[in-house]
Amino acid sequence: MIGTGYRKLAEELSLSIKNNVAYGIIQDYMTTLSEGIGYKDIYISACIYDETKDIIEKSLSETETKKKYRITEYQITDKSVYIKFFDNPGTMKCIKEFVEWFYPFLKQAGALGKSYCTECKQTLNKSVCKFINNKAVLLHEYCAEKIAEGIKEQIKNNNEKSNLLKGFLGSLLGGVIGAIPWAIVYSFGWFVGWLGLLIGFLAQKGYYLFGGKSKKATIAILSAAIIIAVIFAQILGDCVTLGRYIINGEITEFAIKDIPYIIYSLFISDKSYVADFIQNVLYGLVFAALGAYQILKKVSKRVTEENPNIKDEPQDI
Numbered sequence: 001m002i003g004t005g006y007r008k009l010a011e012e013l014s015l016s017i018k019n020n021v022a023y024g025i026i027q028d029y030m031t032t033l034s035e036g037i038g039y040k041d042i043y044i045s046a047c048i049y050d051e052t053k054d055i056i057e058k059s060l061s062e063t064e065t066k067k068k069y070r071i072t073e074y075q076i077t078d079k080s081v082y083i084k085f086f087d088n089p090g091t092m093k094c095i096k097e098f099v100e101w102f103y104p105f106l107k108q109a110g111a112l113g114k115s116y117c118t119e120c121k122q123t124l125n126k127s128v129c130k131f132i133n134n135k136a137v138l139l140h141e142y143c144a145e146k147i148a149e150g151i152k153e154q155i156k157n158n159n160e161k162s163n164l165l166k167g168f169l170g171s172l173l174g175g176v177i178g179a180i181p182w183a184i185v186y187s188f189g190w191f192v193g194w195l196g197l198l199i200g201f202l203a204q205k206g207y208y209l210f211g212g213k214s215k216k217a218t219i220a221i222l223s224a225a226i227i228i229a230v231i232f233a234q235i236l237g238d239c240v241t242l243g244r245y246i247i248n249g250e251i252t253e254f255a256i257k258d259i260p261y262i263i264y265s266l267f268i269s270d271k272s273y274v275a276d277f278i279q280n281v282l283y284g285l286v287f288a289a290l291g292a293y294q295i296l297k298k299v300s301k302r303v304t305e306e307n308p309n310i311k312d313e314p315q316d317i
């Protein structure tokens with residue numbers, strides 16, 4: 001989506017508007033302008049060596065710079081500078097001032113522009129314009145092919161089924177570890193539902209540690225692992241509680257080894273026990289869902305990050 005502000009700027013700077021972005025050369029650098037709810041951004045494709053990176057980093061990290069141009073976020077890699085602006089009335093003026101200041105600054109700092117391939121850092125005699133994740137870049141034809149191959153490989157790896165199984169085991173392990181504090185806190189008779197947050201958090205950590213990839217199935221896998229872990233946490237909590245009673249001598253007719261039997265008996269014969277059990281599990285799931293909401297956001301972000309794409313420059317029809 002490109003609004004009137006960016007449309008006007010694109011016209012002033014002779015940029016093209018296609019695929020919901022404005023792109024073209026601004027002062028020697030291939031640039032892509034795009035916007036979303038509450039922000040506008042600038043993606044500058046350039047070859048950036050470490051020294052140059054330090055200079056840019058130093059300048060962009062200054063509070064005064066951020067405030068002056070309404071910069072909320074920025075990212076510098078060896079291939080690009082990405083700047084995100086907070087969007088409200090007056091932001092276009094800030095962006096114009098930013099462009100006037102930043103591009104000559106970039107040049108001075110030693111960033112290499114349109115005559116260089118961002119992939120291999122060599123000079124470009126004949127370049128192709130490609131859209132990588134909808135950002136315009138100039139490359140050698142063969143470098144573009146190499147990137148396309150790499151992306152294909154990455155997507156293939158992301159789709160491997162074994163990753164999902166490993167991810168499930170990882171999230172289950174994380175959830176089970178998260179169940180331990182739950183069980184201990186519960187055995188003291190305290191409210192434990194909020195520890196569902198920890199279970200949710202550790203389950204997603206485990207998922208990624210075991211090589212689980214971000215994809216749509218992640219949500220289902222994490223949900224299953226979290227539900228199992230919360231139920232496990234509650235059962236473990238009852239085990240620990242009963243264990244304490246037996247050790248303290250408050251229950252004398254049973255021994256530690258009888259705990260599974262006691263819990264089984266409670267399940268089939270004590271309705272109030274089952275009601276409490278379900279209530280605790282539900283509270284836990286509500287909190288785990290709260291934790292998982294953050295995870296969900298992260299997953300959807302990671303899905304876009306981890307499923308890159310490279311396309312030809314859009315053509316006029």
Ligand SMILES: [Zn+2]
Pocket residue numbers: 117118119120121122139140143
């Ligand atoms: Zn190249």
